[in-house]
Amino acid sequence: MTLTTTLLAAEGENPLIPHTYELVVGSFAFLVVVVFVGRILVPRIQKTLEERTEAIEGGIKKAEDAQVQAQKTLEEYKAKLAEARHEAARMREEAREQAAQIKAELREEAQAEARRLVQAAHAQIEADRQQAFSQLRGELGRLATELAGRIVGESLDDETRQSRVVDRFLDELESADGAAVR
Template sequence: MNPTSYLAAEAPNPVLPHPSEIILGLIAFLLLLFVLQKFVSPRFEKLYAERAERIEGGIAKAEASQAEAQRVLQEYKAQLAEARAEAARIRDDARAEGQAIVDEMREQAQTESARIVAQGQAQLAAQKAQIVAELRADLGRMAVDLAGRVVGESLEDEARRRGTVDRFLDELDAVSAPAGK
């Protein structure tokens, strides 16, 4: 016998396990596999389904919130556009009203100016008439005094004096009227 073969027959092979260990390991593995499939795997599946449901619910809720936010944004934009249009309309109305007030005030000022001018012209005409009357009276008195001195007799008679003064003034008006035109 070979001394090496003797040693090989007596020593177990370290790479191959003993058949009883293989059977015991296989039974333990199958038992562990049964426990995992019966108790652990359904629990993991349940937790996974709950988590997936929560995530999908969160996504759906987020999409709903985003859709609501988009709707609110559109409403806001529509209200903003409406407010801008209303502000433009109010601004245009205010401009038109302001222009109407300016036109009305201008018309009132022109009317008042025309009234003041007319009143001033009437007052000037009245003063002119008064001055002409005073000048006629003074001129008539002076003319009578001068005529009395020239003629040498007194022209104290009222009717004669008035006739003389009127005739003199008429002649004076006739002479000054063509020159005034």
């Protein structure tokens, strides 16, 4: 046994029962701790817990508000996106219509230009035909005069006489062609 246990056992006291002064001091200390904890620490702990609860609830409220705001923003975005798609479709349709209109205008201009070129070509052909006819008429007249001079045996160098003979010959030729065609 230890020395303390031996001494206590010798005195005849029960080691499990505390002394009166220990009970008084212990009770006083317990009251101080209870008052300190009950009056000072518990309100502070409750205040801190309430603040944390409010902060958490405020955070939850802010998160809900943010969620609502995000939902509104998403709906606005979807609406704007749908509007932009609609606008793009409208613009594409307008572009198609303008392209068709420009295509029709270009086709019309090309056809008008083609008609103008055909008319100019016909006019040029007619002018070339008239020029070829007059050159042919002159050449035919010269050959006819030369041939007539050989047949007649006299020179037909006189311009007026030559012109009359050629005109009369060509008129007879044209009237013979007209009668043969009919």
